[in-house]
Amino acid sequence: MDAVLTCMVAEKIGPGEMNVKLSQLARENLGVDGATAFRSAPIALSYALKALDLAPGSGIIISALAPAWHLHSVKNLGYEPVITDVHPETGLVTAELLEDAIRRGGRLILLHEALGFLPEMQAILSLNMPVIEDISQSVGANLEGRQAGTFGQFAILGLEEGDLLTSGGGALLLAANKREAVVQRKLEDEAPSTDILPDINSALGFVQLKELARNAELRRNMATLYVNSLMQGRHKTMVQMGEGGNAVYSFPVILSSGLKEVRQYVNRKEIEIAPAFAGSVAETLGDALDGCINAKSLLMRCVLFPLYPRLGGANSAKVAKILATLP
Numbered sequence: 001m002d003a004v005l006t007c008m009v010a011e012k013i014g015p016g017e018m019n020v021k022l023s024q025l026a027r028e029n030l031g032v033d034g035a036t037a038f039r040s041a042p043i044a045l046s047y048a049l050k051a052l053d054l055a056p057g058s059g060i061i062i063s064a065l066a067p068a069w070h071l072h073s074v075k076n077l078g079y080e081p082v083i084t085d086v087h088p089e090t091g092l093v094t095a096e097l098l099e100d101a102i103r104r105g106g107r108l109i110l111l112h113e114a115l116g117f118l119p120e121m122q123a124i125l126s127l128n129m130p131v132i133e134d135i136s137q138s139v140g141a142n143l144e145g146r147q148a149g150t151f152g153q154f155a156i157l158g159l160e161e162g163d164l165l166t167s168g169g170g171a172l173l174l175a176a177n178k179r180e181a182v183v184q185r186k187l188e189d190e191a192p193s194t195d196i197l198p199d200i201n202s203a204l205g206f207v208q209l210k211e212l213a214r215n216a217e218l219r220r221n222m223a224t225l226y227v228n229s230l231m232q233g234r235h236k237t238m239v240q241m242g243e244g245g246n247a248v249y250s251f252p253v254i255l256s257s258g259l260k261e262v263r264q265y266v267n268r269k270e271i272e273i274a275p276a277f278a279g280s281v282a283e284t285l286g287d288a289l290d291g292c293i294n295a296k297s298l299l300m301r302c303v304l305f306p307l308y309p310r311l312g313g314a315n316s317a318k319v320a321k322i323l324a325t326l327p
Contacts, residue, residue: 017198023172024159024208029209030139032146032174034181036188037197041136041158041171042073045110046155047191048132048173048277049077055172059105061304063093063195064295065277066112066134067162074110078119082106088294089254090238091115091277091302095123102129113138113148115276115304116164117240121151132156136163136171136295140216143244150176154184159197159205164249165212167205170197170213197237210307218309222316226251226307229324250304252276257298261327269322276302 019037022219026035029071040045054060059082064072074081084101087094091114098109109124109131116138124131133153135141139157141148149155155174159167175181188196197205230237240246255262266273277283282295290297 003310005054005274009203015200018202018206019197022197022202022209025206025209026172026174029120029212030157030174032155032177032181032313033092033178034173034183034184036173036197037172037202039197040077040169041134041156041160041199043068043195044156044173045073045132045170046077046327047184047187047195048156049079049174051180051273052079052130052132052153054079054130055106058066058107061093061101061106061109061129062179063112064282064289064292065091065113065114065280065298066110067136068133068279070110070112071281073160077177080105083289083292085292086114086295086298089236090117090119090241091252091295091298092117092275093118093119093124098124098127098129102127106302108132109152110134110150113141115139115252116247118143118242118244118246119243122250125151134158135174136160137249139164140212141240141245143145143240143242145243148247149174149208152176152230154320157202159208165208165209167197167201167203170201170205172205181268198280205296211254213230215309216248218263222307222311223248223251225316225320226323228303229320230326232324233326235326250276250308251307251319252304253326254298255301255303255326257327262303264326269318271306271319273303273320274304276304 002019002053024033056078061082082101112134133152133155135148136158138148157172159170175184225309234256277299
């Protein structure tokens with residue numbers, strides 16, 4: 001809040017010094033060569049596609065459980081969405097599913113790293129398709145010694161309300177390597193100021209990113225408590241596959257019983273849960289989405305229990321107790 005008030009008092013609300021500081025911090029903390037703070041994730045995506053020189057009308061592969069802005073942005077930018085199903089236990093796309101999407105015309109993978117987990121990256125990279133990672137929920141995750149956001153040619157770190165970090169709006173476009181970073185920098189220099197994140201939002205994002213490691217430790221401790229409680233019942237959560245660690249975005253539970261029964265139970269305990277994939281491509285398309293049975297199942301059965309640094313010890317203990325006794 002002090003950083004935001006400083007911007008307001010100094011009347012430095014538009015893009016400026018704090019935007020530069022946020023981008024620099026992202027390069028240092030996330031292990032990338034390029035970082036630009038834009039006003040929204042769709043704007044960041046448009047610049048990534050320009051940098052990759054993807055031909056208009058090309059197929060862009062998106063997950064059925066990705067946020068709906070993936071679908072809308074791909075269409076609005078003049079590309080063809082190629083929607084793929086997910087693994088039934090992880091909510092992530094797999095190399096096999098992506099191979100099918102490539103046969104259906106996919107020429108680029110917009111990779112949604114759902115709920116803080118990373119898919120089998122080496123298998124996906126072996127497909128030799130350009131990859132743009134969406135690390136809005138997975139920032140801080142790592143796999144086989146590499147951080148989320150360093151696998152694809154570009155990565156988008158959303159800073160919206162529902163993302164792991166938030167600045168009240170905006171997104172960082174990250175380039176893992178120098179080659180892509182050079183192109184990104186040129187496009188950034190040519191960008192109108194209306195595409196660049198204002199300082200008042202950048203100040204919030206700077207603080208959030210600076211506190212990422214400390215808050216991640218708090219989240220991991222709470223998640224460990226939750227997992228131990230959930231194991232006493234018949235429901236499941238998700239786990240990171242391979243050698244690495246997920247980012248604790250929230251606490252997903254894949255229900256073995258009906259959502260209505262569980263919701264009524266937790267409501268009586270004065271705990272709020274939310275569908276894990278609300279606002280996803282699958283929810284947006286509804287019956288118009290062909291196939292994708294795993295995504296449709298997780299849309300109905302996977303919920304998020306409260307998990308955030310300010311929840312506090314007493315409240316997290318209460319949630320853990322409820323997880324152990326879910327019907």
